[in-house]
Amino acid sequence: MPTEYDVLVLGAGNAGLAAARAARAAGQRVLVVEAQNAGGVCPIRGCVPKKVLVAAAQALDTIERAGTHEITVGRPELDWPRLIERKETFVEGVPQELEKSLARCGIEFIRGRAKFNGAHEICLNGTPYTGDKIVVATGSIPRPLPIPGAEHLITSDDLLELPALPESLTFVGAGVIAFEFAHVLARAGTRVTLLEVAPTVLPALDADASAQIADTTQKLGVRIETGVTIDRISRRGPCREIHYRHGGRKTDAVRSQIAANGAGRIADLAGLDLRAAGITLKCGRVELDAYLRSVENPDVFFAGDAIAGRPQLSPIASYEGRVVGHNLVHDTLHAAEYGSQPAAIYTVPALATVGLSEEAALEAGLDFEVHTNDMRAWRSARTYGETIAWAKVLVENRSDRILGAHLVGHGAEETIHTFALAIEKGMTASEIRARVYAYPTFHSDLKFLVGS
Numbered sequence: 001m002p003t004e005y006d007v008l009v010l011g012a013g014n015a016g017l018a019a020a021r022a023a024r025a026a027g028q029r030v031l032v033v034e035a036q037n038a039g040g041v042c043p044i045r046g047c048v049p050k051k052v053l054v055a056a057a058q059a060l061d062t063i064e065r066a067g068t069h070e071i072t073v074g075r076p077e078l079d080w081p082r083l084i085e086r087k088e089t090f091v092e093g094v095p096q097e098l099e100k101s102l103a104r105c106g107i108e109f110i111r112g113r114a115k116f117n118g119a120h121e122i123c124l125n126g127t128p129y130t131g132d133k134i135v136v137a138t139g140s141i142p143r144p145l146p147i148p149g150a151e152h153l154i155t156s157d158d159l160l161e162l163p164a165l166p167e168s169l170t171f172v173g174a175g176v177i178a179f180e181f182a183h184v185l186a187r188a189g190t191r192v193t194l195l196e197v198a199p200t201v202l203p204a205l206d207a208d209a210s211a212q213i214a215d216t217t218q219k220l221g222v223r224i225e226t227g228v229t230i231d232r233i234s235r236r237g238p239c240r241e242i243h244y245r246h247g248g249r250k251t252d253a254v255r256s257q258i259a260a261n262g263a264g265r266i267a268d269l270a271g272l273d274l275r276a277a278g279i280t281l282k283c284g285r286v287e288l289d290a291y292l293r294s295v296e297n298p299d300v301f302f303a304g305d306a307i308a309g310r311p312q313l314s315p316i317a318s319y320e321g322r323v324v325g326h327n328l329v330h331d332t333l334h335a336a337e338y339g340s341q342p343a344a345i346y347t348v349p350a351l352a353t354v355g356l357s358e359e360a361a362l363e364a365g366l367d368f369e370v371h372t373n374d375m376r377a378w379r380s381a382r383t384y385g386e387t388i389a390w391a392k393v394l395v396e397n398r399s400d401r402i403l404g405a406h407l408v409g410h411g412a413e414e415t416i417h418t419f420a421l422a423i424e425k426g427m428t429a430s431e432i433r434a435r436v437y438a439y440p441t442f443h444s445d446l447k448f449l450v451g452s
Contacts, residue, residue: 003031003127003128003129003130004029004129004130004131005028005029005030005031005108005129005130005131005132006023006028006029006030006131006132006133007019007020007023007028007029007030007031007131007132007133007134007135007328008030008031008033008114008122008129008130008131008133008134008135009023009030009031009032009033009134009135009137010033010114010122010134010135010136010137010138010272011032011033011034011040011135011136011137011138011139011304011306012032012033012034012037012038012039012040012098012102012109013039013040013041013042013137013139013304013305013317014040014042014304014314014317014318014321015040015135015137015139015303015304015305015306015317015318015320015321015324016032016034016040016135016137016303016304016321017032017038017040017098017102017321018303018317018318018320018321018322018324018325019135019137019301019303019321019322019324019325019328020032020102020107020135020325021105021107021325022321022322022324022325022326022328022329023133023325023328023329024105024106024107025105026328026329028328028329030106030107030108031107031108031109031110031129031131032102032107032108032109032110033109033110033111033112033114033122033124034109034110034111034112035111035112035113035114035138036111037094037095038094038095038098038099038102038109039094039095039098040139040304040317041139041140041305041314042314042317043090043091043094044091044094044095045091045156045157045160046156046314047314048090048091049087049088049090049091049160050156050160050177050180050181050346051346052083052086052087052090053083053087053160053181053184054180054183054184054346054348056078056083056184056188057183057184057187057188057348058348060076060078060187060188061187061348061349063076064076064187065384065385065387068384068385069385078165078187078188078189080162080164080165080188081163081164084160084161084162084163087160110124110125112124112125113271114129114272115271115272115273115276116272116273116274116275116276116277117276118276118277119277119278119297119299119300120132120134120299122134132299133299133300133301133328134277134299134300134301135300135301135302135303135324135328136269136272136300136301136302136303136306137302137303137304137306137317137321137324138267138268138269138272138305138306139267139268139304139305139306140265140266140267140268140305140306140312141265141266141268141270142155142156142157142261142263142264142265142266143173143261143263143264143265143266144266145172145173145230145261145263147172147230147231147232147233148231148232148233149232149233149234149235150233150261152233152234152235152240152259153172153233153240153259153260153261154258154259154260154261155260155261156177156181156260156261156265158260159181159260162258165185165188165189165190166185166190166256166257166258167190167191167257168190168191168192168193168255168256168257168258169185169190169191169192169193169256169257169258169259169260170192170193170194170195170240170242170254170256170258170259170260171192171193171194171195171259171260171261171262172195172230172233172242172259172260172261172262172263173194173195173196173197173261173262173263173264174194174195174196174201174202174224174226174262175202175262175263175264176202176264176345177262177264177265178194178260178262178263179194179201179202179213179217179345179347180345180346180347181260181262182194182217182220182222182347183217183220183222183347183348184348186220186221186222187220187348191221191256192221192222192223193222193223193224193225193254193256194217194222194223194224194225194262195225195228195230195242195244195254196224196225196226196227196228197227197228197229197230198226198227199226199227200214200226201213201214201224201226202214202345205351205353205357205406206353206357206358206359206392206404206406207357207358207359208358208372208392208406209351209353209357209390209392209406209407209408212351212388212390212408213345213347213351213408216347216349216387216388216408216409217347219387223254225244225246227246227247228244228245228246229244229245229246230242230243230244231243231244231245231251233259236255238257239255239256239257240255240256240257240258240259241253241254241255242254242255242256242259264312265305265312266284266308267284267285267305267306267307267308268305268306269281269284269286269306269308274286277294277297277300278296278297279294279296279297279300280296284308285308285309286302286307286308288302288307290335290336291323291327291333291334291335291336292307292320292323292324292327292336293327301324301327301328302324303317303320303321303323303324304316304317304320304321305317307320311341311343313341313343315341316338316341319336319338320336323335323336339423339424340354340355340420340423340424341354341420342354342416342417342419342420344412344413344416346413349386349387349388349389349408349409349410349412350408350409350412350413351406351407351408351412352406352407352408352412352413352415352416353404353405353406353407353416354404354405354416354419354420354423355394355402355403355404355405355419355420355423356394356403356404357404357406358370358392358394358404360404361394361403361404366396366403367396367397367398368394368395368396368397368403369394369395369397369451370392370393370394371391371392371393371394371395371449371450371451372390372391372392373390373391373392373448373449374389374390375389375390375391375410375445376388376389378445379440380410380440380441380442380444380445381409381410383440386409386410387409388408388409388410389408389409389410390407390408390409390410391405391406391407391408391410391449392405392406392407393405393406393419393429393449393450393451395429395450395451399428400428400429400430401423401426401427401428401429402419402422402423402427402428402429402432402450403423404423405419405423405449410442410445411442414442415442415443415446418443418446429450429451432446432447432450433447433450433452434447435447
């Protein structure tokens with residue numbers, strides 16, 4: 001006989017844990033199933049350990065610009081193996097602590113990969129388990145690439161474990177992760193190449209913001225090739241060789257010590273056998289209602305990176321987990337309302353964005369003004385010798401409200417939250433200009449970014 005629970009949660013990342021804790025707090029019997037380690041991508045093999053490497057790259061960047069402040073320093077050297085050891089101090093013990101936390105809450109935890117046996121049943125390690133409600137929060141995996149020789153590519157997980165700094169590295173795909181690692185590795189001395197199939201890099205972002213980060217990346221010494229077709233990847237001695245074409249031109253090749261998959265991540269739904277639960281997977285996506293339930297089986301909820309087509313951000317995963325957690329235990333359901341979620345790409349300097357891009361605002365037929373500023377000559381940027389300080393802010397003409405903001409450099413990853421709050425609370429450009437700011441700070445420049 002199957003073991004019975006009120007809620008089965010597949011995945012112990014931000015989304016799954018938030019849903020599980022909410023259900024348990026309501027007195028429900030909960031089982032959490034995780035194929036790898038409790039914690040999921042972000043704290044174990046994603047944003048947290050990656051940010052440790054980014055912080056090192058930021059330190060190298062600051063040292064490189066020391067001359068601006070009349071400081072003479074020697075050539076810095078990054079001890080890569082010791083940096084990886086430092087990164088591990090942020091990761092080690094996290095899964096064990098989370099498992100203990102679940103146990104203290106009375107939530108059962110089993111490691112393994114589950115698959116559906118029916119609308120309310122899964123099979124795990126050969127044992128059936130049933131749940132009145134099931135939450136799919138299985139996270140994401142590196143996007144598989146249908147390229148001959150793709151087995152020679154390492155993933156972002158592998159990059160976080162590199163025992164030594166590579167002399168050269170080529171990314172197949174120029175997604176967010178590829179750009180972030182490119183800035184770390186290039187500053188550490190690696191020769192980096194980005195090969196992108198799309199005609200432009202980071203096409204989901206505002207086009208001008210993407211162009212800004214591409215330009216500063218190339219100035220760093222990173223080679224970027226767009227609009228390419230990858231024919232095959234081969235191994236030549238200790239190196240990897242990527243063969244590619246531009247349009248109908250003859251095949252070119254780039255050889256590097258390491259080749260990595262930089263094409264981003266997709267929802268990890270393979271092997272779940274969703275059909276057994278009565279759920280159809282179409283083009284990698286499941287049709288959901290506003291409450292994050294499967295339209296075909298409303299007793300199965302989805303949250304976090306397991307929802308294809310949504311931004312793969314840990315705060316959004318946590319939010320969706322809380323929404324699902326509420327809907328598991330209440331008759332009055334809450335719809336997922338995303339609002340304007342800020343996001344950042346942790347290059348050095350960073351790109352940050354919130355709200356609509358110019359392209360999206362035009363497509364929506366909105367009447368707005370675009371305020372674009374290159375702030376490199378401004379006192380705030382010059383004080384710190386910034387090499388890029390750029391902003392684009394969209395302001396609706398009728399309402400004077402902020403529609404979107406896109407920043408590169410100039411404290412972008414922190415400043416963007418002010419714009420996010422302005423959008424959420426309906427603050428107008430006039431109100432932002434009228435506020436009094438501490439000076440001199442980057443935030444004191446906000447009043448100049450929204451027009452006069």
